[in-house]
Amino acid sequence: MWSSYWDSVAVFLGINVLMGISLYVPMTAGLISLGQGAFMAIGAYVSALLTKSNVPFLPALLAGGAVAAAAGLVAGAPALRIRGIYVMILTLGFGEIVRVFFLNFEPTGGASGMGGIRPLTELWQVALACLIAYAVVWRMRHLRLGRAMIAIHEDDLVAEAMGINLTRTKLVSFSLGALMAGVAGGFYAHQALFIDANQFDFSRSAITFLYVVLGGAANPFGSIVGAAIVTLLPELLRVVQDWRMTIFGTMLVLVAVWRPDGLLPAPRLRKS
Amino acid sequence: MTTLLRIDHVSRRFGGYIALNDASCEIVEGHVHALIGPNGAGKTTLFNIVSGVLRPTSGKLSFQGVDYTGCRPDKILTMGIARNFQQVRLVRGLSVLENVMIGAHARIDRGLIGNTAEFLGFAVAERAAREKARMMLEFVDMAGSGEMQPDDLTLVDQRRLEIARALASDPRLLLLDEPAAGMNPTELNELGALISRIQANGLTVLLVEHHMRLVMSISDRITVLSAGNIIAAGPPKVIQRDPAVIAAYLGNGDEPALSS
Amino acid sequence: MLAQQLANGVMLGSTYALVAIGYTLIFGVLRLLHLAHGEVFMVGAFAGLQLVLWWQFGPMVALIGGLISSAVLGMLLELVAFRPIRKRGNSHLAPIVSTIGAGLVLQELMTKLFGAEQMPFASAISHVVYHLGVISVTGSQLFILSVATASMIALHLFVTYTSYGMAMRATSENLQVAAVLGINVNTVILVTFGVASALGGIAGVLVGLNFNAISPFMGVEMGIKGMAVMLIGGLGSIYGAMVAGLLLGVMEVLSVAYLESSLRDGFAFGLMIIILIFRPRGLFQTGIRAER
Numbered sequence: 001m002w003s004s005y006w007d008s009v010a011v012f013l014g015i016n017v018l019m020g021i022s023l024y025v026p027m028t029a030g031l032i033s034l035g036q037g038a039f040m041a042i043g044a045y046v047s048a049l050l051t052k053s054n055v056p057f058l059p060a061l062l063a064g065g066a067v068a069a070a071a072g073l074v075a076g077a078p079a080l081r082i083r084g085i086y087v088m089i090l091t092l093g094f095g096e097i098v099r100v101f102f103l104n105f106e107p108t109g110g111a112s113g114m115g116g117i118r119p120l121t122e123l124w125q126v127a128l129a130c131l132i133a134y135a136v137v138w139r140m141r142h143l144r145l146g147r148a149m150i151a152i153h154e155d156d157l158v159a160e161a162m163g164i165n166l167t168r169t170k171l172v173s174f175s176l177g178a179l180m181a182g183v184a185g186g187f188y189a190h191q192a193l194f195i196d197a198n199q200f201d202f203s204r205s206a207i208t209f210l211y212v213v214l215g216g217a218a219n220p221f222g223s224i225v226g227a228a229i230v231t232l233l234p235e236l237l238r239v240v241q242d243w244r245m246t247i248f249g250t251m252l253v254l255v256a257v258w259r260p261d262g263l264l265p266a267p268r269l270r271k272s
Numbered sequence: 273m274t275t276l277l278r279i280d281h282v283s284r285r286f287g288g289y290i291a292l293n294d295a296s297c298e299i300v301e302g303h304v305h306a307l308i309g310p311n312g313a314g315k316t317t318l319f320n321i322v323s324g325v326l327r328p329t330s331g332k333l334s335f336q337g338v339d340y341t342g343c344r345p346d347k348i349l350t351m352g353i354a355r356n357f358q359q360v361r362l363v364r365g366l367s368v369l370e371n372v373m374i375g376a377h378a379r380i381d382r383g384l385i386g387n388t389a390e391f392l393g394f395a396v397a398e399r400a401a402r403e404k405a406r407m408m409l410e411f412v413d414m415a416g417s418g419e420m421q422p423d424d425l426t427l428v429d430q431r432r433l434e435i436a437r438a439l440a441s442d443p444r445l446l447l448l449d450e451p452a453a454g455m456n457p458t459e460l461n462e463l464g465a466l467i468s469r470i471q472a473n474g475l476t477v478l479l480v481e482h483h484m485r486l487v488m489s490i491s492d493r494i495t496v497l498s499a500g501n502i503i504a505a506g507p508p509k510v511i512q513r514d515p516a517v518i519a520a521y522l523g524n525g526d527e528p529a530l531s532s
Numbered sequence: 533m534l535a536q537q538l539a540n541g542v543m544l545g546s547t548y549a550l551v552a553i554g555y556t557l558i559f560g561v562l563r564l565l566h567l568a569h570g571e572v573f574m575v576g577a578f579a580g581l582q583l584v585l586w587w588q589f590g591p592m593v594a595l596i597g598g599l600i601s602s603a604v605l606g607m608l609l610e611l612v613a614f615r616p617i618r619k620r621g622n623s624h625l626a627p628i629v630s631t632i633g634a635g636l637v638l639q640e641l642m643t644k645l646f647g648a649e650q651m652p653f654a655s656a657i658s659h660v661v662y663h664l665g666v667i668s669v670t671g672s673q674l675f676i677l678s679v680a681t682a683s684m685i686a687l688h689l690f691v692t693y694t695s696y697g698m699a700m701r702a703t704s705e706n707l708q709v710a711a712v713l714g715i716n717v718n719t720v721i722l723v724t725f726g727v728a729s730a731l732g733g734i735a736g737v738l739v740g741l742n743f744n745a746i747s748p749f750m751g752v753e754m755g756i757k758g759m760a761v762m763l764i765g766g767l768g769s770i771y772g773a774m775v776a777g778l779l780l781g782v783m784e785v786l787s788v789a790y791l792e793s794s795l796r797d798g799f800a801f802g803l804m805i806i807i808l809i810f811r812p813r814g815l816f817q818t819g820i821r822a823e824r
Contacts, residue, residue, distance in 0.1 A: 078808050089760065097805070143398055148374070150366055154364060165346055243640075246636075246641065252633025253634055
């Protein structure tokens with residue numbers, strides 16, 4: 001009993017880490033999305049629909065990710081030529097629109113949600129997905145795309161003058177993140193077995209944001225640390241069941257004030 | 273004597289203020305062409321218009337006979353015009369070599385299939401860019417600095433890094449915005465030698481500068497701006513004696529160090 | 533019928549406007565999003581509720597109580613969740629974390645005190661219905677409209693004619709220059725939070741009266757909508773926020789009347805995205821530059 005509980009916690013941890021990476025990618029290019037929950041929702045619903053029609057898990061997951069990625073292109077398009085803070089509000093709004101959409105979309109259950117999803121998620125799959133996501137992030141950093149993203153993050157006008165195609169780079173990073181969130185959503189659906197629109201609301205996006213920023217937005221391992229802390233801390237705080245969230249919230253404020261740049265330092269600074 | 277860049281009656285207003293008034297100029301291929309003038313003359317404005325960062329209020333720009341007025345900076349780079357920035361703009365989060373590689377990538381595009389292949393390990397373009405970047409660093413006498421961080425470089429080296437990055441994109445025209453600012457005589461000589469090397473490799477250079485000695489010694493042509501207007505154009509010897517030019521500098525209280 | 537819907541919409545919209553103005557004021561001086569502003573709004577509503585429930589005070593007192601509680605809370609939040617970050621290098625991601633945390637704490641505390649369920653906002657306002665031409669309004673709706681209008685007028689006067697108001701505007705323009713000109717920027721920011729939160733508190737009490745229901749989670753939806761309204765009106769534009777809030781209120785009411793009612797909440801964001809694409813600086817192009 002006990003080990004299957006922690007097994008479940010581990011699965012959710014993996015899903016959260018994946019969500020963290022999904023936000024880390026666009027944030028590397030300076031695009032702060034407060035709407036990753038929307039892509040997670042899309043991936044969850046699409047993959048669940050497919051497995052209900054007896055599509056095997058892997059293709060269903062990938063299809064969910066692909067639709068989420070396409071949504072990422074749509075959501076990212078207005079974000080191309082606007083400043084950081086506008087992108088935050090845009091993605092926030094997009095998240096709400098998707099939530100309201102699924103709340104009203106009868107074929108996927110509407111407000112009553114979708115149940116009876118096949119329990120296909122296993123820990124090794126989630127772990128593998130996280131590893132792949134990490135490999136992608138690492139590989140990207142040492143290729144043109146990663147460098148372009150970092151350049152854009154620092155100053156996108158200058159990046160353009162250096163020959164970087166802003167549109168392409170921003171769109172790719174945004175939809176890559178959306179794809180990852182979509183796959184995470186697929187895992188989530190087949191673990192939680194019941195999904196409704198409100199599970200993917202702003203809180204979901206906000207928590208995803210916390211994973212990345214708490215751990216350190218400039219550090220790719222930051223999302224693991226952040227996701228681990230945010231996922232596991234409430235578990236560890238179960239002893240103080242009633243005050244869990246209050247303590248958690250207080251700790252967020254304290255960490256933000258004590259370590260505004262996150263718990264892990266930016267990699268560059270570690271060299272010197 | 274082919275014209276590489278033609279500036280055709282270019283004007284730029286900022287509200288009621290006329291920064292550039294009907295400027296026309298031809299940059300000959302293979303030349304080192306300097307833009308000089310007292311402060312506020314419009315040199316930077318013209319420079320920014322030529323590099324695509326600013327749009328002209330009126331007038332035309334053509335490169336190799338092709339009109340490129342209004343094109344975006346990244347497009348202009350692919351056409352073969354590269355620039356540096358007066359206030360050095362390096363990507364602090366990347367290493368020195370990686371900064372130069374950004375320039376190298378600017379003209380190579382492998383498309384979606386190619387890029388995916390790169391991702392999966394067939395990093396042909398990546399290796400080529402890395403090699404090119406190393407060559408450029410060597411060319412500007414910074415071989416071996418590749419793994420350093422831009423913040424750790426001296427200002428002069430940061431400037432050279434910018435030039436290396438611009439060169440990595442294989443431009444035909446190199447735009448240099450006050451590359452000599454803050455340099456001591458030794459560094460000035462090295463810069464002059466570098467620009468000559470660049471010219472010897474077949475590039476054309478358009479240079480905005482204040483250091484008259486440098487300008488007079490390396491330029492083939494000089495265009496002089498004052499208060500938004502071009503008041504003189506020609507070889508260094510002619511410009512040095514031009515009364516209008518002397519008046520513009522003396523009248524503004526600037527250092528009239530026109531004799532080399 | 534249409535006129536009635538418009539009237540209802542204006543009343544709903546004025547509460548949106550009040551919340552959006554709060555976001556706008558804070559964004560104006562700090563260039564940051566205050567993600568716990570929705571909870572400040574919520575606390576105001578509960579403070580007002582308490583005054584009405586425990587001591588049988590009327591709506592006016594509830595209003596003042598809500599206003600004051602929110603203002604105090606808002607200023608506290610500035611001191612705890614924003615100022616220390618400003619002192620340590622001005623990260624603009626950290627305030628988002630700290631305000632998420634603060635919002636969580638406030639939600640939890642309120643849930644502890646009042647339970648997680650919705651509570652009716654008992655009020656002593658008469659439910660006499662007044663008939664003005666084709667429109668019927670209840671006493672409470674008139675109250676809401678007059679309070680909201682009075683608040684916005686008061687804000688306008690404050691911002692335009694008082695020295696604090698002018699200091700706020702100067703700080704919004706350019707924080708560094710304001711400091712150099714001798715304005716005590718920290719005090720101005722604190723006052724801004726106080727004013728913005730007071731407006732939020734007023735909105736909380738008004739919403740409680742209007743819908744006769746409050747819950748510790750009412751700040752979440754209002755919070756996000758408030759930000760959308762702020763963007764529609766133009767980031768940093770107070771008058772834009774006012775107009776956009778009213779517009780949204782009307783749109784939502786009309787959508788419930790003539791369209792699928794469950795789509796109501798999507799309108800704010802749909803409109804926001806349309807504005808972002810076609811008029812990024814807001815309806816009247818009064819917001820700060822959107823393009824980089």
